[in-house]
Amino acid sequence: MSENPSPENVDALLPEVAELIVDALNLEVAPNEIEADAPLFGDGLGLDSIDVLEIALVISKRYGFQLRSDNEDNVRIFTSLRTLSAHIASQRTK
Amino acid sequence: MNGVPLLGHASLDDIFAWRAAGPVRVRDFIAEAEALAALLPAGRHQLNVCHDRYRFTLGFAAGLLRGKTSLQPASQSAETLRQIEATCPDVYCLSDGEFDSLDLPRLDFPALPAVDAAQVAKIPSIPGELIAARLFTSGSTGRPVAHDKSWGKLVLNGRAEAERLGLLRQPHSIVGTVPAQHSYGFESTVLLALHGNSPFWSGKPFYPQDIVAALQAVPAPRLLVTTPFHLSALLAAGLEIPAVDLLLSATAPLSAQLARDAEAACRAPLHEIYGSTESGQLASRRTTADLAWDLLPGVALEQQDETTFAVGGHVEGRVPLSDLIEIRADGRFLLHGRHADLINIAGKRTSLAYLNHQIAAIAGVVDAAFFLPDEESVDGITRLCAFVVAPGLSSRQIVGELRQRIDPIFLPRPLVLLDELPRNSTGKLPRNHLQALYAEKVTHVDR
Numbered sequence: 059m060s061e062n063p064s065p066e067n068v069d070a071l072l073p074e075v076a077e078l079i080v081d082a083l084n085l086e087v088a089p090n091e092i093e094a095d096a097p098l099f100g101d102g103l104g105l106d107s108i109d110v111l112e113i114a115l116v117i118s119k120r121y122g123f124q125l126r127s128d129n130e131d132n133v134r135i136f137t138s139l140r141t142l143s144a145h146i147a148s149q150r151t152k
Numbered sequence: 153m154n155g156v157p158l159l160g161h162a163s164l165d166d167i168f169a170w171r172a173a174g175p176v177r178v179r180d181f182i183a184e185a186e187a188l189a190a191l192l193p194a195g196r197h198q199l200n201v202c203h204d205r206y207r208f209t210l211g212f213a214a215g216l217l218r219g220k221t222s223l224q225p226a227s228q229s230a231e232t233l234r235q236i237e238a239t240c241p242d243v244y245c246l247s248d249g250e251f252d253s254l255d256l257p258r259l260d261f262p263a264l265p266a267v268d269a270a271q272v273a274k275i276p277s278i279p280g281e282l283i284a285a286r287l288f289t290s291g292s293t294g295r296p297v298a299h300d301k302s303w304g305k306l307v308l309n310g311r312a313e314a315e316r317l318g319l320l321r322q323p324h325s326i327v328g329t330v331p332a333q334h335s336y337g338f339e340s341t342v343l344l345a346l347h348g349n350s351p352f353w354s355g356k357p358f359y360p361q362d363i364v365a366a367l368q369a370v371p372a373p374r375l376l377v378t379t380p381f382h383l384s385a386l387l388a389a390g391l392e393i394p395a396v397d398l399l400l401s402a403t404a405p406l407s408a409q410l411a412r413d414a415e416a417a418c419r420a421p422l423h424e425i426y427g428s429t430e431s432g433q434l435a436s437r438r439t440t441a442d443l444a445w446d447l448l449p450g451v452a453l454e455q456q457d458e459t460t461f462a463v464g465g466h467v468e469g470r471v472p473l474s475d476l477i478e479i480r481a482d483g484r485f486l487l488h489g490r491h492a493d494l495i496n497i498a499g500k501r502t503s504l505a506y507l508n509h510q511i512a513a514i515a516g517v518v519d520a521a522f523f524l525p526d527e528e529s530v531d532g533i534t535r536l537c538a539f540v541v542a543p544g545l546s547s548r549q550i551v552g553e554l555r556q557r558i559d560p561i562f563l564p565r566p567l568v569l570l571d572e573l574p575r576n577s578t579g580k581l582p583r584n585h586l587q588a589l590y591a592e593k594v595t596h597v598d599r
Contacts, residue, residue: 086566086594106560107358108498108533111385114359118389124361 063147071143082116083109094140110136122151155277156304158182158213160311160347164272169206169345170325170370171354176206181213182276183267188214191262195242199223199256200333202248206354207261208332209342211246216278216303224333225288225296226429226500227559230254235296280304287335287429290502299430301468307347308466309339309432312448314348316436317375317398317423324398325370326352328377329363335429336402336499340377350375360389373397376418380406381498381533383414396420402427403499411439426487431462431471435485444484453479495524497561498533507536510557514550517542519573522564523586537590538564539573568593
């Protein structure tokens with residue numbers, strides 16, 4: 059794990075990651091409609107494990123790192139757009 | 153009653169499983185299963201939702217030692233749990249992680265007392281007639297349909313598969329990407345470990361990097377038990393894949409192209425398994441070599457009118473199959489698709505009738521129809537769409553209600569609210585009307 063990313067870095071990444079999710083999953087929402095702190099699963103965007111694998115693939119291509127589910131904070135990573143963006147900011151190699 | 157051994161191993165010192173801490177020997181497994189058995193509640197029905205494959209199998213074995221039946225529903229939705237509780241009031245839940253078990257009695261996987269595996273002298277015997285597992289499919293009327301599996305038949309299934317894959321001659325280390333509870337994962341990881349001499353990796357790798365790490369954690373030869381979906385994600389990631397000796401795929405059709413790519417990337421033969429929750433595993437084929445399926449030892453097919461039945465071997469009774477099957481003169485067979493009402497998304501099965509029943513039961517829904525668009529690609533995941541007439545409800549409210557009732561994989565994406573459905577004069581909804589509506593209302597814009 060690298061150092062914690064600054065909140066500014068995470069904020070800057072939000073629109074880009076939102077667009078990536080909408081594109082990868084062909085969702086019927088606009089990227090700017092995804093609230094940064096709303097849940098991605100359940101009552102929020104309603105993502106499931108199939109979606110997670112598709113998002114993971116796009117993330118690995120775009121940001122140059124592989125997601126691992128044995129990370130203790132795996133559940134936290136996909137909590138919201140903000141947590142996912144923070145994880146990307148801390149792990150990205152490109 | 154005829155006893156059938158809990159495990160098929162020749163020696164108590166054979167390796168039964170691999171965990172992060174290292175190998176688990178048959179005698180360790182038996183000692184731990186006996187210790188866990190002493191801690192299980194009295195109920196005869198065990199809903200085992202353990203994520204860890206070793207803990208699931210330990211719970212399953214402990215249940216067998218106490219004469220219990222393992223309940224393995226296709227979905228773990230709140231509605232399903234309530235239905236299980238209604239039909240099996242003594243059910244309790246065995247869990248090793250976060251799980252919303254509602255108000256079911258629950259046993260969180262306990263710390264086991266120190267066991268002395270050296271004291272284990274023999275492999276326990278289980279009555280062959282014991283209903284060891286009850287798997288469920290979603291019926292068309294909204295109630296899950298139970299399929300009871302006796303211990304004797306489960307062992308026959310595991311041995312037939314192991315024989316077909318050559319595991320009885322050459323044990324493999326099994327890495328499975330599929331859950332231990334569902335029929336394919338249960339048969340091809342749990343039963344193969346118990347009666348196919350092949351130790352499994354206790355984890356359930358999900359991301360491509362996890363699969364690579366799990367393969368690295370176990371000794372060769374290795375068997376990867378997976379699905380077209382996990383396989384295509386693994387190949388797309390472009391990682392270096394450790395040597396795999398055998399690939400197994402099931403739950404959804406696999407394209408010839410993906411089969412070729414997988415064999416090239418892993419330098420291993422890929423076999424597909426054909427079966428169903430009702431019948432157990434029936435046949436296999438090497439996809440790149442031949443489209444025809446070879447029946448497993450002991451199993452036979454019979455045809456009557458339009459329906460094909462599986463009989464013999466480990467099949468419980470005479471089981472009608474939902475596929476259109478052409479039996480060739482040499483006894484092998486071809487699959488020609490499924491009954492139109494059946495849905496299979498990422499290996500999970502349901503029917504349109506079931507989904508329509510569930511959505512119509514939501515208060516405020518006047519009329520509704522699920523629709524599965526024509527598939528865009530064989531290995532891709534096609535999502536369901538739902539057309540709904542529900543004045544006063546938002547699509548978010550309806551999806552929230554559906555989430556309580558059906559597996560999330562079947563949630564409509566999108567859900568389209570309408571003033572009325574395009575029913576014809578007899579009240580039916582022809583598929584071409586729904587297809588036209590889909591084309592009109594749901595346009596995926598390429599961004």
